Amino acid sequence: MLPAARIEAVIELMAEIAASERPAEAVVSAYFRSRRYIGSKDRAAINTRAYRVIRTYHRLGWHIARAGAEVNARTLVIADLMFEREHSLASLESVFSGERFMPEPLSAEELKLAKALDRQNLLHPHLPLREKTECPDWAFESLERSFGAAYEAELEALHAPASVDIRVNTIMAARDNVLAKLKKDGFEAEAGKLSPVAIRVAGRPQLSQHEFYKNGTIEFQDEGSQMIAVFAAAQPGTQVADYCAGAGGKTLALAAAMENKGRIVALDVLGDRLEKAKLRFRRAGVHNIETHALGEPGDKWPKRHKNYFDLVLVDAPCTGSGTWRREPDRRWRQLGPALEELLETQRAVLESAQRLVKPGGRLVYATCSF
CATH class of the missing domain: 1.10.940 (N-utilizing Substance Protein B Homolog; Chain A)
Structure with a gap:
């Protein structure tokens, strides 16, 4: 051209x-x-x-x-x-x-x-500062108040293109072995600084064509997202619910942490996303994950599983401000009036999810927002 x-x-x-x-x-x-x-x-x-x-x-x-x-x-x-x-x-x-x-x-x-x-x-x-930092009107005052003197530096950091982070599926391989092979194949890669299963790859590598991606050894996942599964600390042999599973990225991270033992139920109101997630589960060699679409009329699943799970992970719907670096257009798509609706959605999700936790169990709540 x-x-x-x-x-x-x-x-x-x-x-x-x-x-x-x-x-x-x-x-x-x-x-x-x-x-x-x-x-x-x-x-x-x-x-x-x-x-x-x-x-x-x-x-x-x-x-x-x-x-x-x-x-x-x-x-x-x-x-x-x-x-x-x-x-x-x-x-x-x-x-x-x-x-x-x-x-x-x-x-x-x-x-x-x-x-x-x-x-x-x-x-x-x-x-003006708001324009200089590419901050939408609905978020400007709250972020400036939250970050204080660090506001400009924090927002500036979101202007740069995001890195390429992958999570090693430890059901398939160890991180050190995957890292060594990627380097041998010519990729500029290094171990993640926070997640014990993260690898950061420089540039814009075509990893979707690599054997490791095709056979489920690696998944694309930001290191920050990986840390949610690390903090959740799902244990092998336990009962776990991923309440807002979406495309299944964190579900897979939980399954690997559980060494493919126990049971995970991936839940979401969007059944078609769960169907697509099943392809990822199969590719990753995971067999301890079930799926269930919430919100169907007459659905008795939540009632039957009240006080049932050792761990419930809620990665709640949010503004996604923490993803602005990877999805820069997202900051312009969330309008002020919708924020109140989002808060109500979060309350409803949390209220429903907490009913699934058994006495002595844990509920881990996360968002990708500041």
Whole structure:
């Protein structure tokens, strides 16, 4: 693809992300699946620019509005091009030529925007703190209050792309052996600093094609998420419920900690997610996991399992602010009024889950929010 065609692809992609309720990652995946002709280098370039625009969305938007232009897919990409110093005004107009596969010509408003941003810096001296730190309106006051003097540094840390963390399935192999093999295969990898089963791999490795992923020896999972299972400390031979199991990542971590002994019930209100999770369970060689979809009319399962489990893990629905580094678009998808509904959901989930814990058992409650 020509550079201009890549830019047009980013504009298309940003428009689709803005129009969709799905996470950006899902939109990006669908975009490339429907365009198999786009090669790996072009996909990487398009993906890099699109995510850079998402990560700097608030800052770009401030500059665009300040110049009197509308914030949309085209103006966001134009602003990104100008701040990256990739084009002069003349070369920018040649890119936006309207020729086949290239962006439509710049409008008068877009040309005015490009001129206003020419040789400007993204971190403008008058840029408000909220925009500078890419913090949504609904979270700004509470996070500034919580972090205090460390607020700016904490939010700045969320701007960088996330690392690639994997969890070693200790049912299959030991971490040291997996780490040694990955290094031998040319991956720049190191043991995690917190989780005893984590490995961090540098760059953007294609591990989904590696034998370890295909045979269930490794799973993609942030080290922070792995630590939830570490703190839960599920023991072999016990009865465990993963109350908001979702795609089953933490369920698998619990199963490995239990050495495939005992019983885990993966619970979720979304039955289709549990069905997909079963594929992961089989690939990982796990046979102590059952699944149950909650919320069906007349469902007697919760009542039958009252005071039953040694351990109940609740990874509750939340704002996901702790995942902003990996899912930068998520900070713009949670609106203020929905927070109260989310709190009610969390209360209801906790109330239901605690009934499953037997006397002397433990309930572990976790969120991926600050």
